[in-house]
Amino acid sequence: MQTNLADFIKNTRAGKEADAILRACVHCGFCTATCPTYQLLGDELDGPRGRIYLIKQVLEGTKATVKTQSHLDRCLTCRNCESTCPSGVEYGRLLDIGRKVVEDQVPRPVAQQLTRQLLKELLPRPWLFKPAMAAGQLLRPLLPRKLKNKVPEKQQAGIFPRREHARKMLLLDGCVQPAMSPNINRAAARVFDALEVQLLVAPKAGCCGAIRYHLNDQAGGLDDMRRNIDAWWPYVIGSNGQGVEAIVMTASGCGVTVKEYGHLLAADPLYAVKAKAISALTKDLSEILPAFEAELQEKLQGKIPQRVAYHPPCTLQHGQQIRGKVEGLLRSVGVDVQLCADSHLCCGSAGTYSVLQPELSYRLRDNKLNSLQATQPDMIVSANIGCLTHLQSGTQTPVRHWIELLDQALA
Template sequence: MQTNLADFIKDTPEGKEADAILRACVHCGFCTATCPTYQLLGDELDGPRGRIYLMKQVLEGKPATAKTQLHLDRCLTCRNCETTCPSGVQYGRLVDIGRKIVEDQVPRSPADRALRTALKEGLPRQWVFGPAMKAGQLVRGFLPAALKNKVPKRQAAGIWPRREHARKMLLLDGCVQPTMSPNINAATARVLDALGVQLIVAPRAGCCGAIRHHLNDHDAARDDMRRNIDAWWPHVEAGAEAIVMTASGCGATVKEYGHLLEQDAAYAAKARRISELTLDLSEVMPAFEAELLDKLRGKAVDKRVAWHPPCTLQHGQKIRGNVEGLLRAIGVDVQLCADSHLCCGSAGTYSVLQPALSYALRDQKLANLNATDAEMIVSANIGCITHLQSGTATPVGHWIELVDQALG
């Protein structure tokens, strides 16, 4: 694709990156075949190719409009198009750049602006979100359906292991997961404790930065990232082997710290090291498979589950097969549903900002998942788990909880 970027952007780091991404696109349209919003709406501008043209126009100096903003807002940033693209177009990075420019040019309505501000200021702060979610859970039965869908039933975390081990790894506790599903991180700690690894939660670490970054507040997102790096760095220097992610959405973002902070002289090198150390839990566990099987001898999990791979795992981090392989090894009957590559519609704050599209995608996904006749649906991201559970009576949980149950 030929480009002629406008003066305001062309010589900036973002402009150079956007130019390279645009030039990689060959207009083939393969991406539209796997774009969830294009499948729903049938509009070229609601597919990756159309959105790339919109962003190209803005980057070349054409003023953005409310229509431009609408079509970019409708993008899930699922990055399925990146998996499909034969040319390696890094669409996710381009849309982050394009959305920020459009956000700066096109005023939002007061109601939209207020909602987005509430999301980016409330969700990342555990001291705000935690009490609010707990209050919602107390009155959950009286909430309207739209709110009830966002408030999962209260869950006990169980015991957090206290044993010391020579092998240590960091764990990102996250911002919403500790309140919405506290058992996920506790189960992870118990499983790794049984395998001789101590998980450490750095007290000052918090939101990974994804919420603010995807809501176009890039400066605040980078502040989140710097805070986490500062919180983790003493443990990295002390020899922590890895930074474990139990939410694939967080993992996809932390693995980008090196890129997102590469212009920050004070943090660039540390950010690269943090990204190198960051592993999704499904990347950590295969190394322990033999030991795990030995501990589970005679305790195989006799259960049929449907595995929903989050977009941030299969498209963002390009991790496929790890979870299925591990669960099958311990005796779980794992089923992949039809169109397992497509997004469930959760996509961070998308289900709040684009509810009609989000719930349409959820219902399509659940129809395919339920067609597997599974006893349980498992995933690897708190957003997907909560979103899917809001539409089905079938239990939805994190895959590590099955391993924890098997270990007893």
């Protein structure tokens, strides 16, 4: 694709990156076939190819409009199009650049501004979000349906193991997950403890930065990333030169963001080298545990009788390009695990999308649940807190993180 970027962005880092991405696109249209919003709405501008055109026009100097902003807002950033694209177009990065430019040009209505500001201020701060979630869970029976969907029932977390092991890895506790589903990280810690690996939590680490960054507060998101790097760095270098083996992610939405620290902070002279090292150390659970497959088989074979439907999050299968590892590991330890039809499609959670675009989000959720329920599961499992909460709001079938399944069997 030929481009002629406007002077306001042409020679900037974002402009150079956007130009390279735009030039890679040949507008073949393969991406439209796997775009969830295009499938729902049938509008070219609500598919990746149309959105690329809109971003190109804005970067070339055409003034953005409310319509432009709406079409970009409706994108889930599921990155399914990246998995489909034969030209390797990095659509997710282009979208972040385009959204920020449009955000600067198109003032939002006051209600939208307040909602987005609340999300940016509340969700990344556990000291605010945790008591708010606790109050919501206490009042849950009285809440209206839409709000109740965002407040999962209170969960018992169990203990975090404290045994010392020679092998050590860092665990990102995250921002919303400890309040919404505290058992996930503790279950992961117990599974690793059984495998004689100690998971450590850096007290000052928090939100991975995705929430603010994808709500167009990119400076705030980058600050969150720098804070995490500072919190993790002593563990990375180690007191005796022997640092942690990996930084473990139990939420694939966080994992895909931390793996991009190296790129996002590449122009920061104080953090570029450290950010690259952090990204290289970051691993999803499903990348680490297959190395322990034989040991897990010995401990778990025949202990998990449930029939399980697995929903692979977009941030895992498209963002991180990790496929087959979760279901492969579960099958290796004797679990009857099924993938549903159209397992590549988004469930509609997509971070804050279910709050900002509820109509589309719930249509996608219901489509996904219909496909998952068709496998007749006893339980649905996934690998991201957003997917788990969103899916559970529409079904009575238990929805859990897959690591909780292993933890329960080990117990």
